[in-house]
Amino acid sequence: MNDLTAVTSFSNQTYDQINVGASVSVDYSVTRDDVELLALVSGDASWLAADGQPAGLRDPVCEGVSAEALIHGVIKRRLPGPGTNIVGHQLTYAGQVSMGDQLQAHVTVVDKLPPDRLLLDCQVSRGDTVLLKGQVTVVAPTRNLTVDQREQPAVILRRNDVFGRLFSACENCPPVPCAVVHPCDADSLAGALEAAKHGLIEPVLVGPRTKIEAVAKAGGWDISAYRLVDTEHSHAAAEKAVALARNGEVQALMKGSLHTDELMGAVVSSTTGLRTGRRISHVFVMDVPTYPRMLLVTDAAVNVSPTIVDKVDIVQNAIDLAHVLGVPEPKVAILAAVETVNPDMPATIDAAMLCKMADRGQITGGLVDGPLAFDNAVSVEAARTKHINSPVAGLADILVVPNIEAGNMVAKQLQYLAGADSAGIVLGTRVPIVLTSRADSVRTRLASTAVLKLLAHSRAKASSSDSK
Numbered sequence: 001m002n003d004l005t006a007v008t009s010f011s012n013q014t015y016d017q018i019n020v021g022a023s024v025s026v027d028y029s030v031t032r033d034d035v036e037l038l039a040l041v042s043g044d045a046s047w048l049a050a051d052g053q054p055a056g057l058r059d060p061v062c063e064g065v066s067a068e069a070l071i072h073g074v075i076k077r078r079l080p081g082p083g084t085n086i087v088g089h090q091l092t093y094a095g096q097v098s099m100g101d102q103l104q105a106h107v108t109v110v111d112k113l114p115p116d117r118l119l120l121d122c123q124v125s126r127g128d129t130v131l132l133k134g135q136v137t138v139v140a141p142t143r144n145l146t147v148d149q150r151e152q153p154a155v156i157l158r159r160n161d162v163f164g165r166l167f168s169a170c171e172n173c174p175p176v177p178c179a180v181v182h183p184c185d186a187d188s189l190a191g192a193l194e195a196a197k198h199g200l201i202e203p204v205l206v207g208p209r210t211k212i213e214a215v216a217k218a219g220g221w222d223i224s225a226y227r228l229v230d231t232e233h234s235h236a237a238a239e240k241a242v243a244l245a246r247n248g249e250v251q252a253l254m255k256g257s258l259h260t261d262e263l264m265g266a267v268v269s270s271t272t273g274l275r276t277g278r279r280i281s282h283v284f285v286m287d288v289p290t291y292p293r294m295l296l297v298t299d300a301a302v303n304v305s306p307t308i309v310d311k312v313d314i315v316q317n318a319i320d321l322a323h324v325l326g327v328p329e330p331k332v333a334i335l336a337a338v339e340t341v342n343p344d345m346p347a348t349i350d351a352a353m354l355c356k357m358a359d360r361g362q363i364t365g366g367l368v369d370g371p372l373a374f375d376n377a378v379s380v381e382a383a384r385t386k387h388i389n390s391p392v393a394g395l396a397d398i399l400v401v402p403n404i405e406a407g408n409m410v411a412k413q414l415q416y417l418a419g420a421d422s423a424g425i426v427l428g429t430r431v432p433i434v435l436t437s438r439a440d441s442v443r444t445r446l447a448s449t450a451v452l453k454l455l456a457h458s459r460a461k462a463s464s465s466d467s468k
Contacts, residue, residue: 009146009147009148010077010078010081010082010146010147011081011082011144011145011146012080012081012082012083012084012141012144012145012146013079013080013081013140013141013144014080014140014141014142014143014144015080015112015115015116015118015140015141015142018079018080018109018112018118018140019109020109020110020111020112021108021109022079022108022109023079023106023107023108023109024074024078024079024106024107025104025105025106026070026073026074026078026104026105027102027103027104028070028102028103028104028105029100029101029102029103030066030097030098030099030100030101030103031099034066034069034099066097067093067097067103067124067131067132068089068091068093068132070103070105070124071091071105071107071122071124071132071136072086074105074107075107075120075122075136075138077147078107079107079109079120080118080138080140080141081141081145082141082145082146082147083141083142083143083145084138084139084140084141085138085139086136086137086138087117087137087138087139088136088137089122089134089135089136089137090134090135091122091132091133091134091135091136092132092133092134093131093132094129094130094131094132097126097131101126102126102127103124103125103126103131104124104125104126105122105123105124106121106122106123106124106125107120107121107122107136108120108121108122110135113137116139116140116142117137117138117139117140118137118138118140119135119136119137120135120136120137120138121135122134122135122136161287162285162286162287162293162294162421163287163421163423163443163446163447163450165294165326166285166325166423166447166450166451166454167198167446167447167450169325169326169450169454170199170200170450170453170454171199173453173454173457174199175196175199175200175201175202175453176200176201176202176251176252176452176453176456176457177201177202177204177249177250177251177252178192178195178201178202178203178204178250178251178252178253178254178449178452179203179204179206179229179240179241179244179245179250179252179253179254180192180201180203180204180205180206180254180256181206181207181234181237181238181241181253181254181255181256181258181263182206182207182208182234182237182238182256182257182258183205183207183212183215183256183257184207184208184211184212184215184234184256184257185215185256185257185438186215186218186219187257187436187438188255188256188257188436189205189212189215189216189219189221189223189256190219190221191254191436191440191442191445192205192254192256193221193223194442194445194446195254195445195446195449196226198446200446200449200450200452200453201252201254201449201452201453202226203226203227203254204226204227204228204229204244204249204250205223205226205227205228205229206228206229206231206237206240206241206244207229207230207231207234207237207256208230208231208232208233208237209228209230212228213228229244234257234258234259234262235262235266237256237258238258238262238263238265238266238267239266239272241253241263241266242266242267242269242272242273242274243272245274245430245431246272246274246430250431251431251456251459251460252431252432252433252434252452252453252455252456253267253431253432253433253434254433254434254436254449254452255433255434255435255436256436260435263433263435264280264302264426267280267426267429267433268280274429274430274431274433275428275429275430276428276429276430278313278316278317278427278428279303279306279309279310279312279313279314279317279428280302280303280426280427280428280429281298281299281302281303281310281313281314281317281318281426281427281428282298282299282300282301282302282303282424282425282426282427282435283296283297283298283299283317283318283321283424283425283427284296284297284298284300284301284411284422284423284424285321285325285422285423285424285425285447285448285451286411286414286420286421286422286423287420287421287422287447288414288418288419288420289418289419289420290418290419291378291418293395293397294325294327294397295378295396295397295398295399295414295420296318296321296322296330296397296398296399297398297399297401297407297410297411297414297422298314298315298317298318298398298399298400298401298407299314299400299401299404299407300401300404300407300408300410300411301404301407301408301424301426301435302404302426303403303404304403304404305403305404306403308350308353308354311350311354311400312354312357312362312363313428314400315332315334315354315358315363315366315368315398315400316363316364316365317427317428318330318332318398318400318427319332319363319364319365319366319398320365320427321425321427321451321455322366322397322398323365324454324455324458325451325454327397329365329366329367330365330366330367330397330398331366331367331369331391331392331395331396331397331398332358332366332367332368332369332370332392332396332397332398332400333369333370333372333376333377333378333392333393333396333398333399333400334350334351334354334355334368334369334370334371334372334400335347335351335370335371335372335373335374335377335399335400335401335402335406335410336348336351336370336371336372336373336402337373338371338373339371339372339373339376339386339388340371341371346402347371347402348370348371350402351370351371351372352370352371354368354370354400355368355369355370366397366398367391367392368392369390369391369392369393370392370400372388372390372392372393372396374399374410376388376393376394377392377393377394377396377399378394378396378399379394380393380394380395381394382394421441421443421444421447422444423444423447423448423450423451424448425448425451425452425455427455431456431459432451432452432455432456432459433452434448434449434451434452436448
């Protein structure tokens with residue numbers, strides 16, 4: 001049990017309220033987040049093993065930092081508590097601290113130094129092994145204070161900067177001509193201009209000229225360098241943008257302030273749209289702080305209740321995107337509520353069919369397995385506990401959801417409970433399409449555009465090779 005994190009609030013004691021001999025003891029279990037935070041603060045990376053998994057703190061400096069951080073936490077939260085200032089210490093360190101260690105910290109007041117200083121004896125041990133000992137001098141609080149730990153900001157550690165790698169991969173590619181459809185509010189126009197500023201796209205602004213220019217003027221943005229295609233309204237903007245893509249004048253589309261259905265209505269038109277032989281699908285490219293690799297989730301935005309035939313294209317679209325994003329043989333988990341085939345659960349039957357189709361070459365380029373429950377898809381430990389022997393289980397690069405409801409829940413939970421960032425892209429069309437949302441952060445908008453850029457360049461390169 002972690003005594004310091006289990007309590008929701010801490011109250012202090014002032015200098016006058018504390019007597020010599022007062023003491024406190026705390027038990028603490030070292031977690032992965034502790035190890036990563038200390039590595040981040042100290043600059044030491046020796047805790048990371050060759051396979052990317054934490055190996056514990058082995059360097060003597062980090063061992064000291066770990067035990068010392070625990071003592072500081074006890075002093076700042078328990079004795080004297082909130083409002084305490086540490087002004088000096090003489091500490092010695094010994095032993096090794098690793099993830100999962102059960103530590104015991106002890107702090108005792110050995111002297112009071114008027115007008116407000118206390119001398120504390122401190123020790124951290126693991127069983128009978130003393131890891132830290134010495135004395136710390138503090139300035140005690142002058143007034144009583146209670147701090148609610150639940151109000152403290154959450155610390156989110158990113159083990160794997162997915163978006164950073166996407167941006168780096170884009171650096172040596174020229175910007176992609178991209179039709180920005182109906183950018184008639186500040187968010188959509190600013191997002192397009194920011195993407196242009198970072199060299200991701202060369203925007204072609206499609207929509208009512210007067211509205212676009214009014215938004216630009218209100219935001220103080222100069223759009224004179226960019227082509228502006230005037231249309232009457234949002235429906236016309238969608239149709240014109242699609243026509244520009246069909247004619248090869250742009251290599252991508254970005255949604256502006258029109259409704260998604262308006263844009264996709266023009267895209268899916270059987271006569272004038274951007275359909276290909278593939279089913280159109282959507283992929284979220286997710287940067288999940290607690291997951292050590294890029295995670296693709298499909299389809300959580302376009303296909304409401306896909307058939308098995310639809311799912312073949314959905315899976316293939318995601319595999320092809322993973323290749324473009326640098327994953328040569330993505331591991332594809334077909335999600336269901338359970339990891340066994342159950343005739344009463346259609347998602348499990350679809351999963352089994354997709355796996356057999358992959359075995360026979362109807363789906364190529366990735367390792368496909370399922371049905372897998374979510375925990376078995378992303379947790380090696382969960383898969384091992386359930387005795388699932390699979391090259392995909394616990395290591396999934398792609399999560400294929402049963403339907404849009406499940407996909408939406410998975411993606412939103414990763415965003416709002418796990419702190420994930422998510423970029424999004426529409427696939428199965430002649431050109432990649434970004435469906436931005438007003439809720440998207442600048443980082444998310446740019447990451448979506450980075451995916452668009454990488455995909456557009458990959459397609460242009462493939463088309464060039466095919467024509468030779």
